[in-house]
Amino acid sequence: MPAETPEERELERKRVELARLTDRLAELESELTTLQIQLAAFEERYLQQVGRRYAELDAILADIAVIEAAEAPLSSELHARAEAAKERARASDEAVRGLSNQACRTVPDPALKALFRQVAKQIHPDLATDDVERLRREELMREANLAYAAGDRDRLQRVLHEWQTDPAAVTADGTAGELVRIIRRIAQTERRISELERRLEEVKSSDLFHLMMDTEKAKRQNRDLLSEMAREIDKQIAAARARLGRLRGACA
Numbered sequence: 001m002p003a004e005t006p007e008e009r010e011l012e013r014k015r016v017e018l019a020r021l022t023d024r025l026a027e028l029e030s031e032l033t034t035l036q037i038q039l040a041a042f043e044e045r046y047l048q049q050v051g052r053r054y055a056e057l058d059a060i061l062a063d064i065a066v067i068e069a070a071e072a073p074l075s076s077e078l079h080a081r082a083e084a085a086k087e088r089a090r091a092s093d094e095a096v097r098g099l100s101n102q103a104c105r106t107v108p109d110p111a112l113k114a115l116f117r118q119v120a121k122q123i124h125p126d127l128a129t130d131d132v133e134r135l136r137r138e139e140l141m142r143e144a145n146l147a148y149a150a151g152d153r154d155r156l157q158r159v160l161h162e163w164q165t166d167p168a169a170v171t172a173d174g175t176a177g178e179l180v181r182i183i184r185r186i187a188q189t190e191r192r193i194s195e196l197e198r199r200l201e202e203v204k205s206s207d208l209f210h211l212m213m214d215t216e217k218a219k220r221q222n223r224d225l226l227s228e229m230a231r232e233i234d235k236q237i238a239a240a241r242a243r244l245g246r247l248r249g250a251c252a
Helices: 006-071 076-101 110-123 131-150 153-164 175-204 207-220 225-251
Strands: none
Touching: 006 076, 006 110, 006 131, 006 175, 006 207, 006 225, 110 131, 110 153, 131 153, 207 225
């Protein structure tokens, strides 16, 4: 059996390196997508339980600000406060009304997550070696992301099968050419890993993520943080309604 050439030994080392990086890339892709789905589902819960109440409170406070501004027509501060209150109420209302246009999201189960990771590991666009292959991979990866977000296992499996039977999935022969392709894939994969790590850090530094973590921590303590917030806002709504009633009574 002929001894391995230096090129063949280097190719094997690069294959091992690429396999490690591809595993890390798939792991990060899965983590980011899963976290985005979790945050979207949590945001809907938050808007349902807390956001709707904030929208109601903002609307009442806007009415109060408008009445106070009308009673002091020369006060630019009160008029500016009234405009800001109306804008806040409008934004809160739009955020809540957007719920009716969103499908209910569920957190993916571990088996679906594992399947998605397998798909990402095989067809991720950053594994492409030319523009044509990248376009094909991007098309399939978009389909995979949609299937994963929808919790559609069959659709995700079809994406994987479509790639595995695609001619673009076949690698060409030749040690030198393969070595060049793998070196390029390593560079692409490293860039994508850095980008995903940055995006994950951004998501994990968001207020919504911290609120979700606080809610999970409270749950482990047998507390429902969102319900606690809702009850507190209900008190503020009651106080604001009483104040609005007094103002309207004084203006009558």
